[in-house]
Amino acid sequence: MSKSYLRFWGVRGSYTAPFQTHLGVGGNTSCVEVRVDDHILLCDAGTGIIPFGNEMMRQKQVRNLLIMLTHYHWDHICGLPYFIPAFIPDWQISIFGPGQSSKDIEEYVSAQMRAPYFPVGTETWLARINYLAPPPDHNFNHGPIAISYQNVHHPGTTYGYRIKARGKTILYISDNECLYLEKSINQQYAEMSDEEKELYDNLKQEEYESELNLFRGADILIHDAQYTPQDYQAKRGWGHSCYIDAVNLAIDAEVGELYLYHHDPNYDDKQLEKIHQHCEQIIRERRSTLICHLAREGTIIDLD
Secondary structure, three states: OOOEEEEEEEOEOOOOOOOHHHOOOOOOEOEEEEEEOOEEEEEOOOOOHHHHHHHHOOOOOOOEEEEEOOOOOHHHHOOHHHOHHHHOOOOEEEEEOOOOOHHHHHHHHHHOOOOOOOOOOHHHOOOEEEEOOOOOOOEEEEOOEEEEEEEOOOOOOOEEEEEEEOOEEEEEEOOOOOOHHHHHHHHHHHHOOHHHHHHHHHHHHHHHHHHHHHHOOOOEEEEEOOEOHHHHHHOOOOOOOEHHHHHHHHHHOOOOEEEEEOEOOOOOHHHHHHHHHHHHHHHHHOOOOOEEEEOOOOOEEEOO
C-alpha cells in the first residue's frame, strides 16, 4: 500500500446499513482517512472509525492522529465510544470540529458518552486527548497536511474541509445542501412580482457563485449526494443534496474527480449503481471531463 493515500472507512449517512443488499458499497457511517507517511487525518468519526481503530491496533509505528469533525450529528461521532486507540495510554489524539473554543469541542464530543446515553465517559480514555482551539484564520496543519475550513449549508454549524496533501487538493464536504436557496425560491417564483424576481435572481446567482467557489480547485471532491430528486422534494431543507445538483456543480467548477458520498441508508447497492449510471450520463451529455465514482467502503486512492 502507498504511504500516502485516502481511504474510505464509512460512506453512509444518517445510520448504519449492515444489510446484505448494501454491503457492496458499505454500511458504516462517515469516516475517511487521509495519510501522508506517518501523519494520519481522519475526517469524521462515524461507525467507520471502529474498523479503522481495530486496524491501527495491529501496528506499532503510528501512535498519533487528528480527528476532524464536520459537525456533531450522531452519524458523524457515534464511533468514538468504540474507538480502541482512545483507551490506550501511548496514543495521542487531537480532535477538531465546530465550536468557539477547545472547551466547546470537548463538551460536544463528551456529551454522547454521559449517562444515560453510555456507560463510560471520556474520562475513561487513557490516550492523551488534545482538543484544538479554532484558529482565527480557519487554517491549520497536521504535519505535511494543510487544512482549511468554512461553513456549509446543513442544520447547525457544519464545516466543509479543504485538505492539501502531496500536491493534491481534496475537498471533504460530507453534509451540504447544494442550491437550497434557489430551490426554495423556484417554488414561489411564479407568484412573485418582477421586482421580487430580479432581487431573487441576484440571490440565486450569488448562491451559485458561492457553491462554485467552494468546489473550485478540487482534484478530489468528496460530497454529499444523499437524495434522489423524488426524495429531495420530500426532504428539502434537511441539509443534504440531490445527487444531480452535486454532479452538475462539480462539472461547472471543473472538479477533477467526484466521489458521491453520505449515501442514504434506504438505498441498496442496485439503487446506488443506478444513481452512478445517471451521473455518468449527465457527464457525457455535458461533454465534461469529470470522473465520477461512488464512494465505497475500503476504496483506497493513491496520493503519491
